[in-house]
Amino acid sequence: ESATEFKSQKVSLTQKLQDTEFRNQDLEAQLSDLELRLESSQQEREAFRNSLRSLLELLDGKIFELTELRDLLAKLLEGS
Amino acid sequence: ESATEFKSQKVSLTQKLQDTEFRNQDLEAQLSDLELRLESSQQEREAFRNSLRSLLELLDGKIFELTELRDLLAKLLEGS
Amino acid sequence: ESATEFKSQKVSLTQKLQDTEFRNQDLEAQLSDLELRLESSQQEREAFRNSLRSLLELLDGKIFELTELRDLLAKLLEGS
Amino acid sequence: ESATEFKSQKVSLTQKLQDTEFRNQDLEAQLSDLELRLESSQQEREAFRNSLRSLLELLDGKIFELTELRDLLAKLLEGS
Numbered sequence: 001e002s003a004t005e006f007k008s009q010k011v012s013l014t015q016k017l018q019d020t021e022f023r024n025q026d027l028e029a030q031l032s033d034l035e036l037r038l039e040s041s042q043q044e045r046e047a048f049r050n051s052l053r054s055l056l057e058l059l060d061g062k063i064f065e066l067t068e069l070r071d072l073l074a075k076l077l078e079g080s
Numbered sequence: 081e082s083a084t085e086f087k088s089q090k091v092s093l094t095q096k097l098q099d100t101e102f103r104n105q106d107l108e109a110q111l112s113d114l115e116l117r118l119e120s121s122q123q124e125r126e127a128f129r130n131s132l133r134s135l136l137e138l139l140d141g142k143i144f145e146l147t148e149l150r151d152l153l154a155k156l157l158e159g160s
Numbered sequence: 161e162s163a164t165e166f167k168s169q170k171v172s173l174t175q176k177l178q179d180t181e182f183r184n185q186d187l188e189a190q191l192s193d194l195e196l197r198l199e200s201s202q203q204e205r206e207a208f209r210n211s212l213r214s215l216l217e218l219l220d221g222k223i224f225e226l227t228e229l230r231d232l233l234a235k236l237l238e239g240s
Numbered sequence: 241e242s243a244t245e246f247k248s249q250k251v252s253l254t255q256k257l258q259d260t261e262f263r264n265q266d267l268e269a270q271l272s273d274l275e276l277r278l279e280s281s282q283q284e285r286e287a288f289r290n291s292l293r294s295l296l297e298l299l300d301g302k303i304f305e306l307t308e309l310r311d312l313l314a315k316l317l318e319g320s
Contacts, residue, residue: 006246013253020260027267034274041281051236052157052292058229059150062222063143069218070139076211077132086166093173100180107187114194121201131316132212138309142302149298156291212317219310223303230299237292 003243003246006243006250009250010246010253013250013257017253017257017260020257020264024260024264024267027264027271031267031271031274034271034278038274038278038281041278041285045281045285048236049157052153052233055229055232055236056150056153056157058232059146059153062226062229063146063150065225066139066143066146066222069215069222070136070143072215072218073132073136073139073212076208076215077129077136083163083166086163086170089170090166090173093170093177097173097177097180100177100184104180104184104187107184107191111187111191111194114191114198118194118198118201121198121205125201125205128316132313135309135312135316138312142306142309145305146302149295149302152295152298153292156288156295209317212313216310216313216317219306219313223306223310226299226303226306230296230303233292233296233299237289237296
């Protein structure tokens with residue numbers, strides 16, 4: 001090959017490399033963004049679940065108190 | 081005692097007896113009325129208690145259903 | 161009528177009056193007892209009703225608290 | 241530059257380009273995987289929320305039924 005051909009190939013390869021590196025940076029940015037969204041989504045989900053767990057405990061409390069009330073009514077009915 | 085005295089005593093005794101018998105009839109009427117009221121009051125009370133027993137069963141049902149709902153929420157929280 | 165006849169009637173009337181007065185005392189005792197039972201039954205009934213009124217207020221409280229809990233769940237579902 | 245230098249540069253550029261393209265493919269695979277996980281996580285989340293919405297409706301029903309029961313008790317207390 002002649003020096004001119006090598007030069008032309010070098011220019012072409014350099015251009016292709018640059019394009020690929022740009023694409024690379026773009027992909028890395030997208031990936032990083034997506035990872036942040038996934039992480040934030042998992043944190044939200046965990047916070048949501050913690051709120052639901054508190055709610056479940058409150059519900060347990062209410063059911064317990066309704067059962068006490070039911071026992072009170074049963075005692076009233078037996079007692080007299 | 082003279083016949084006149086006996087006669088006077090007889091009239092007085094007859095009057096007293098009649099008064100006492102009237103009082104008697106009145107007391108028996110009051111007693112009968114009170115017995116009816118007591119009986120009716122006990123029947124009302126029994127009906128009231130039966131209604132409360134039905135209500136207690138309904139309350140038991142609601143507490144059971146709330147507990148099922150609570151278990152559903154607990155399963156949802158474990159499951160995912 | 162002869163004095164003998166009057167005497168016999170007086171004895172008979174006196175006896176009858178006494179019987180009627182005994183019956184009277186018995187009826188008054190029964191009446192008094194029944195009145196006490198009715199009064200005591202009404203006091204019991206009022207006490208029972210007061211207990212039920214307290215229970216109704218407790219039930220109102222529980223329903224209110226369950227509604228708050230329901231609103232909490234609704235908010236969690238809207239909020240995220 | 242000499243032809244030897246150009247050749248050496250060409251080899252080096254070709255190698256770098258290949259590396260960058262491999263890295264690119266890897267990033268695209270990671271991105272695609274992450275997108276799938278995010279989508280699947282959002283579907284799960286939506287399914288979870290739908291289950292919670294059903295649960296909220298059930299809870300509404302139970303509160304309504306407890307309120308009916310409460311009204312029944314109030315009526316019993318007024319009625320007699």
